[in-house]
Amino acid sequence: MKRFFGFVKKEFFHIFRDVRTMIILFGIPIAQLLLFGTVITNEIKDAHLAIYDQSKDEVTREITDKLLSSGYFVLNSYLDNDGDIEAIFKKGKVKEVLVFGPNFGQTLEREGKADVQIIADASDPNVxxxxxxxxxxIINDYILKEMGELKMPMQITPEVRMFYNEELESVYMFVPGIMAMILMLISAMMTSISITREKELGTMEILLVSPLRPVQIILGKVAPYLILSVVNAVMILGIGHLVFGVPIHGSWVLLMAESILFILMALCLGILISAVAKNQMVAMFISLVALMLPTILLSGFMFPIENMPVPLQVLSHLMPPRWFIVILKNIMLKGTGFLFVWEETLILIIMAAVFTAIAVKKFKTRLE
Structure with a gap:
């Protein structure tokens, strides 16, 4: 028994000396708990609100102040006409527009009732x-307090309208998110495993002394995954459109061009992972932990980024799927053109260039 306890003690020392094992045992569970605990929430806060106030009287100002003081909304802008509503939604920042009709306060005081229109961006139906x-x-709470003070029945009837997804179909949200996740995992993980396999089996050195240049070798390894990922993208879009009825209001050409850009960026990331990883298992582990979880949690796919703590919001800027999902929703659901997604496109191009530069430097270091 003494030998057994000595053996167990030796195993504990072995585990404590291995930094990677300690990270897996304690670091990952703590990180996941913090991520899930702070990201997963059913509340919305600091959503950007635009107001089209045709009355500009005391009642509309009080309702506006009550909305902004609730903590759920942040005022983005006041609109001058109803033609600005769709334009501001296409920019992507405003999540809701509140429309007050003319003579709102007078109508409420004279007739005891008034109408207000709530227009929400339902490209994310839950939000x-x-x-x-x-x-x-909030509007009903305002009315209850006013009724108590004025001793007369009053009613404000909100007319709710959902932009881009009137039926509140959740598949409109899931198709872009799943497409980003699948393309990221397939492109990055399979590329990293493929190149790492060559290094692990010792065949990379054989390839390097062949007539092919190193750049040609890398391109040859990733070219099949580029083609297969493009096929995957077409399949996902086709199934989403034909089976689930997800609309594609924008240009198919622009949509496929952006998809190919995202795939190229993911392939560059896969090359970087293969330069860092020592074997296939490490490459797969990095791909799954560093790509799949952030894609689900920090890209805006499942949970609104505005709900997250500020450090996680900053970290989400480094997640490529975040920008690709914005591009997909803009083109597919809102029917926007390149002028509305050029910033996200530029970010993906910069990310691809940075990943490639770091990967080339790492490869050179390893080969020396």
Whole structure:
């Protein structure tokens, strides 16, 4: 028994000396708990709100102040006409527009009722539904307090309208997110494993002394995954459109061009992972932990980025799927052109260039 306890003690020392094992045992669970605990929430806060106030009286100002003081909304801008509503939604920052009709306060005082229109961006149906619900609740609370003071029945009837997804179909949100996740995993993980396999088996050195240049070898390794990932992208878009009814209002050419750019960026990331990883298992582990979880949690795919703590919001800027999902939603659901997604496109190009530069430097270091 003494030998057994000595053996167990030796195993504990072996585990404690291995930094990688300690990270897997304690670091990853703590990181996941912090991520899930701070990211997963059903509340919405600091959603950007635009207001089209045709009345500009005391009642509309009080309702606006009550909405902004609730903590759920942040004022983005006041609109001058109803033609600005769709334009500001296409920019992507504003999640809801509140429209007050002419002579709102006078109508409410004279007739005891008035109408207000709530227009929400339902490209993320959960967020759109929650914001409309919050707005309706705040307006009803305002009316209850006013009724108590004025001793007369008053009613404000909110007319709710959902932009881009009137039926609140959740598949409109999932198709772009799943497409980003699949293309990221297939392109980055399979490329990293493929190149790492060559290094692990010792055949990379044989390839390097062949007539092919190193750049040609890398391109030859990633070219099949580029073609297969493009086929995957077409399949996902086709199934989403034909089977689930997800609309594609924008240009197919622009959509495929952006998809190919994202795939190229993911391939560059896969090359970088293969330059860092020592074997296939490490490459797969890095791909799954460093790509899949952030894609699900920090890209805006499942949970609104505005709900996250500021450090995680900053970290989300480094997640390529975040920018690709914005591009997909803009082209597919909002029907926008390149002028509305050029910033996200530029970010993906810069990321691809940075990943490639770091990977080339790492490869050179390893080969020396």
């Amino acid at each position: 759109g539904k929650l914001l409309a619900s919050y707005t309706t609740g």
